[in-house]
Amino acid sequence: MNTTVEIAGVKFKNPVMTASGTFGSGMEYSDFVDLNKLGAVVTKGVANVPWPGNPVPRVTEVYGGMLNAIGLQNPGIDVFAKRDLEFLKKYDTKVIVNVCGKSVEDYLEVVERLGDEERVDMLEINVSCPNVKEGAIAFGQNKDALYDITEKIKKVAKQPIIMKLSPNVTSISEMAKAAEAAGADAISLINTITGMKIDIYKRKFALANKTGGMSGPAIKPVAVRMVYEASHAVDIPVIGMGGIANAEDAIEFIMAGATAVAVGAMNFHNPYTTEKVVDGIEEYMKKYGVEDINDIRKIV
Amino acid sequence: MNTTVEIAGVKFKNPVMTASGTFGSGMEYSDFVDLNKLGAVVTKGVANVPWPGNPVPRVTEVYGGMLNAIGLQNPGIDVFAKRDLEFLKKYDTKVIVNVCGKSVEDYLEVVERLGDEERVDMLEINVSCPNVKEGAIAFGQNKDALYDITEKIKKVAKQPIIMKLSPNVTSISEMAKAAEAAGADAISLINTITGMKIDIYKRKFALANKTGGMSGPAIKPVAVRMVYEASHAVDIPVIGMGGIANAEDAIEFIMAGATAVAVGAMNFHNPYTTEKVVDGIEEYMKKYGVEDINDIRKIV
Amino acid sequence: MAKKMKKEAKVLSQKLLADGIYDMWLETPFAGDVRPGQFVGVYPANKSTLLPRPISICEVDTDRSAIRLVYRVVGSGTAEFALCKEGDQINILGPLGNGFPIDVAKGKKVVVMGGGIGVPPLLETAKRLSGEDVSAVMGYRNSETFLSDEFAKYAKMYIATEDGSVGTKGNVIDAMKAEKIECDVIFACGPMPMLRAIKAYASEVGAKAYLSLEERMACGVGACLGCITKTKEIDDHSRVHNARICTDGPVFDADDLEM
Amino acid sequence: MAKKMKKEAKVLSQKLLADGIYDMWLETPFAGDVRPGQFVGVYPANKSTLLPRPISICEVDTDRSAIRLVYRVVGSGTAEFALCKEGDQINILGPLGNGFPIDVAKGKKVVVMGGGIGVPPLLETAKRLSGEDVSAVMGYRNSETFLSDEFAKYAKMYIATEDGSVGTKGNVIDAMKAEKIECDVIFACGPMPMLRAIKAYASEVGAKAYLSLEERMACGVGACLGCITKTKEIDDHSRVHNARICTDGPVFDADDLEM
Numbered sequence A, B: 001m002n003t004t005v006e007i008a009g010v011k012f013k014n015p016v017m018t019a020s021g022t023f024g025s026g027m028e029y030s031d032f033v034d035l036n037k038l039g040a041v042v043t044k045g046v047a048n049v050p051w052p053g054n055p056v057p058r059v060t061e062v063y064g065g066m067l068n069a070i071g072l073q074n075p076g077i078d079v080f081a082k083r084d085l086e087f088l089k090k091y092d093t094k095v096i097v098n099v100c101g102k103s104v105e106d107y108l109e110v111v112e113r114l115g116d117e118e119r120v121d122m123l124e125i126n127v128s129c130p131n132v133k134e135g136a137i138a139f140g141q142n143k144d145a146l147y148d149i150t151e152k153i154k155k156v157a158k159q160p161i162i163m164k165l166s167p168n169v170t171s172i173s174e175m176a177k178a179a180e181a182a183g184a185d186a187i188s189l190i191n192t193i194t195g196m197k198i199d200i201y202k203r204k205f206a207l208a209n210k211t212g213g214m215s216g217p218a219i220k221p222v223a224v225r226m227v228y229e230a231s232h233a234v235d236i237p238v239i240g241m242g243g244i245a246n247a248e249d250a251i252e253f254i255m256a257g258a259t260a261v262a263v264g265a266m267n268f269h270n271p272y273t274t275e276k277v278v279d280g281i282e283e284y285m286k287k288y289g290v291e292d293i294n295d296i297r298k299i300v
Numbered sequence C, D: 001m002a003k004k005m006k007k008e009a010k011v012l013s014q015k016l017l018a019d020g021i022y023d024m025w026l027e028t029p030f031a032g033d034v035r036p037g038q039f040v041g042v043y044p045a046n047k048s049t050l051l052p053r054p055i056s057i058c059e060v061d062t063d064r065s066a067i068r069l070v071y072r073v074v075g076s077g078t079a080e081f082a083l084c085k086e087g088d089q090i091n092i093l094g095p096l097g098n099g100f101p102i103d104v105a106k107g108k109k110v111v112v113m114g115g116g117i118g119v120p121p122l123l124e125t126a127k128r129l130s131g132e133d134v135s136a137v138m139g140y141r142n143s144e145t146f147l148s149d150e151f152a153k154y155a156k157m158y159i160a161t162e163d164g165s166v167g168t169k170g171n172v173i174d175a176m177k178a179e180k181i182e183c184d185v186i187f188a189c190g191p192m193p194m195l196r197a198i199k200a201y202a203s204e205v206g207a208k209a210y211l212s213l214e215e216r217m218a219c220g221v222g223a224c225l226g227c228i229t230k231t232k233e234i235d236d237h238s239r240v241h242n243a244r245i246c247t248d249g250p251v252f253d254a255d256d257l258e259m
């Protein structure tokens, strides 16, 4: 039985990853999950310098999911490399570093800086965070801007790059095609969908930022649809995410066209989710006679 | 206490409407709900000629909601006018007819035909159904096309027109502005969000149409955000919908900027939902000393 | 037509009837209005699932104002229903659909035919036909021939099983032929291939067949147009040869269906 | 630090303690590892709500391997918890957070101060301080002074009520002044305005104050960065003066906070 998948020459022991921003750098979940069992740890977005993020409240629950407006708080690349990458050296799993920035230069600085880090197998470029006003989302919602930043990053990146796409667009296929045309090695989607919650008793927004990114099982049908559309629009691999709670969900994304999948908000519901998904995929494969996980990709 | 709201000169006894396509023409729900209690009945989309719609399965449940790909099955304007409008004459509620088409001409034909129908208070132009391949959604996802069709419809419409917008766009504000600039009297949103579900055991799409429109509580945060953005981008009234299950939800939309609201998929969960929302809004107003429902619009 | 309502119903009893098949009696005010072949929408309490589950009414007990549901556990909703205990409350929507046209069977040789989880709605149907010449032909996978002893109270009972463990080996049509059962009218419910075979058989032997169909539903009351089936004639609602199973059916004259 | 886990806990008992305030004992394997001031994440069974509800650990009973939660019903999650009965199972995540630094109070005059639903975590804290010179100053809205009799077992007990029905009329600071309570160290939990007042008071009287904070949480384990509070010094995690309440707290040295 084969559960390994390959993306841009990088081999993952299984298709299950952590969704950026929901798993720290793995440290916080290592009480619960054996990181060695995961296909990859995808780290929280890191910028060239520390970012303080947004004011609180930053998170709020919604039906079947949550809104977050963390605003990409992060310690900057130096602390990250010294502490988080160092921590990850103990584990036998692939490491994908999620990169954020406010300008093209910010991104390039982080990407260049990570070029020398052997522990980093791939880079995931977050051009789709709905919670930061400057830059970021603008790249993810305009195909020319996406093309431009992808091309520039690809030029300096030593590791293969994954462009993380925003679902807050009219046509995900067009965005996927732009990323591919500009040289992206893979794409991942979906980032959160912009949402809002109002407390009608306090007559206030539930989040200080007013809007937040929606994640969790509630968004899964939208995510599956976008993964299907994107993976049928491009030839580069797609990493699918959005509401994955169990192995069935993961397999749904794979059948829709994903080469790998990531677990996000559901880590908060059940910190063992990633491991459960890994085990559940194997059980499904055994039970239904799937020899190679790659055989069921795009099977519908 | 005032619960009446006004949209383009039409006065509604309260801000609670039915969302098109989820309530037939009221007939099917008249066992459950006193239609006289509703602000308006918004009818299922009607075209110039009968449409057979999509093959089955057309509906499927998802976490906190459902996907539908009815494909706008409808009897065409003639039968509709004779039967459904006739039926609605018995009730003291406003009637908004939802209009669909595959080409600009289709829409114009229906709109002109309805011009003579006294029972019709407003027209809601559905340019956002994700389930029909031709026309329809194209108008709802391109601001020039939206401007164009709005302008043309406005020229021939005898009743005020509401443009029903698609959430499957990068910028809802731009779409709202285009509709306003072209002369729309109001806008309504959101229509369903395109989603997909795959049965991993049968290895088949859950819907014959592959994709379907997602509705229900799961989409509410996205809908509230879009109503907020749209109502702050334009001066014409906004009718808000998407996952409304109770009065709290309705008030959340009103605080976000909606002048009126519509109940869709939750009619299927509880056929009494519309009435419950009407009553619940009054209770909230009493309890929290809201004299006029219009006072809490955009209050956040 | 009885007024439809959504109401809490009290669980009077629940038991396992066969492997994975449950038998639940519910107390509901509309029990007395039910016609055989009608169904209810049963709402799971699970707050992430919103749509009612269509389940046929298997039997009615007007004395207790109760209806009986016999259902197979296939997913999260039915799994939850199976946990209900005496005294629990459960939300149901009903009565839904048209039901079998008992009147057309008066004075005729009538056969009620059920396959698998299509068996239950025919029990009340057989009961209401009492006094007529009724045969019941029920098809099962194996020797778990649930409800068959109850049919025997109202009809001549014939069984077909896929594995041949009880009655005729094969399907209900095989049993009809093997047992040389005559019929003028057929009332049937079961999987689509069986219903297709029954339609063909009926036209072969010159009988009228009334078939109860299934489709994914959202509203259950005819509003959403989710549950259509193709019909020969233009339908009443949309005039496009699409009848709504939830309101125009679930029972259709086989001659009216394109299947 | 004890290993965190998510595990089913058995409800040992549940009772109403005061108007809208419930008192529940849970059996959990990590009870023995709990430090006072730590909290757990309690998961509602309602499938449409996914996030754990942070609830402080009020008391520990190592003999029964049990923890006690005292909570106010404010929304759907706590309303559901209030329905739990002896023998039910409920999912909890814990033990979470750092807890009060009992050691710094050794040999000092220590005051535990709680306000409203901030009272519970100080009970176990008072208990663990036994042997020290401990006063408990608890603030309530009215005469429903829940838990106050239990504090009396471990500390000199003072009460402040907003309506003056019991003890000093006013807040906990008013009680401190009225009763001339001396202190070197304060352990406190309650609403933000109270904590701000305590911080000011502590610096006025030259005491150390440790404050337990609240914020909306998603993960509860330090991963999501949802629950931050502004700190004077750069924090350990992101180096941006944002400490995580769920892991760096909920208890902070007041001197470290920007509040």
Ligand SMILES: Cc1cc2nc3c(=O)[nH]c(=O)nc-3n(C[C@H](O)[C@H](O)[C@H](O)COP(=O)(O)OP(=O)(O)OC[C@H]3O[C@@H](n4cnc5c(N)ncnc54)[C@H](O)[C@@H]3O)c2cc1C
Binding pocket: B060, B061, C039, C051, C052, C053, C054, C055, C056, C057, C070, C071, C072, C073, C074, C075, C076, C077, C078, C079, C117, C120, C121, C213, C214, C215, C216, C217, C250
């Ligand atoms: C008119 C009618 C009468 C029926 N009578 C019976 C009966 O008497 N006994 C019985 O066991 N079953 C009956 N069924 C099938 C029954 O509705 C499904 O087995 C049930 O809805 C499954 O729900 P679930 O939550 O367990 O499964 P899930 O697969 O988790 O359900 C997911 C969604 O799909 C729908 N769904 C799944 N299977 C079916 C199906 N076969 N037909 C329609 N919707 C489906 C569910 O209602 C739900 O909305 C009937 C169906 C119809 C349309």
Ligand SMILES: Cc1cc2nc3c(=O)[nH]c(=O)nc-3n(C[C@H](O)[C@H](O)[C@H](O)COP(=O)(O)OP(=O)(O)OC[C@H]3O[C@@H](n4cnc5c(N)ncnc54)[C@H](O)[C@@H]3O)c2cc1C
Binding pocket: A060, A061, D039, D051, D052, D053, D054, D055, D056, D057, D070, D071, D072, D073, D074, D075, D076, D077, D078, D079, D117, D120, D121, D213, D214, D215, D216, D217, D250
């Ligand atoms: C460290 C910590 C310790 C706490 N200890 C206690 C305690 O011992 N007793 C007690 O009664 N309450 C305590 N609270 C507050 C308690 O977490 C909330 O009252 C509870 O989460 C409300 O959940 P709900 O589903 O009933 O309310 P809802 O309003 O329906 O909850 C919706 C969402 O908001 C969150 N939320 C709502 N209010 C709060 C709040 N005040 N703080 C954090 N999240 C909130 C919920 O967790 C949930 O995610 C504590 C909070 C924190 C952060």
Ligand SMILES: Cc1cc2nc3c(=O)[nH]c(=O)nc-3n(C[C@H](O)[C@H](O)[C@H](O)COP(=O)(O)O)c2cc1C
Binding pocket: A019, A020, A021, A022, A044, A045, A068, A070, A072, A098, A126, A129, A164, A189, A190, A191, A192, A214, A215, A216, A217, A219, A241, A242, A243, A244, A262, A263, A264, A265, A266, D218, D224
């Ligand atoms: C609290 C939180 C923080 C996140 N931070 C990031 C981030 O730093 N970079 C990023 O690319 N995506 C981030 N995301 C998005 C997730 O990686 C993921 O794309 C999204 O949540 C959808 O998956 P889910 O529904 O499984 O959570 C974050 C999501 C959450 C909930």
Ligand SMILES: Cc1cc2nc3c(=O)[nH]c(=O)nc-3n(C[C@H](O)[C@H](O)[C@H](O)COP(=O)(O)O)c2cc1C
Binding pocket: B019, B020, B021, B022, B044, B045, B068, B070, B072, B098, B126, B129, B164, B189, B190, B191, B192, B214, B215, B216, B217, B219, B241, B242, B243, B244, B262, B263, B264, B265, B266, C218, C224
């Ligand atoms: C079964 C179904 C049919 C629908 N048909 C129409 C339609 O004919 N015209 C239209 O403009 N919107 C249609 N809609 C969209 C709804 O009017 C509404 O915009 C959407 O469902 C979001 O609201 P909700 O979450 O409350 O259902 C339909 C929705 C559903 C679920």
Ligand code: FES
Binding pocket: C216, C217, C218, C219, C220, C221, C222, C223, C224, C225, C226, C227, C228, C244, C245, C246, C247
């Ligand atoms: S289920 Fe809605 S029309 Fe039949």
Ligand code: FES
Binding pocket: D216, D217, D218, D219, D220, D221, D222, D223, D224, D225, D226, D227, D228, D244, D245, D246, D247
């Ligand atoms: S709740 Fe996630 S970091 Fe504190």
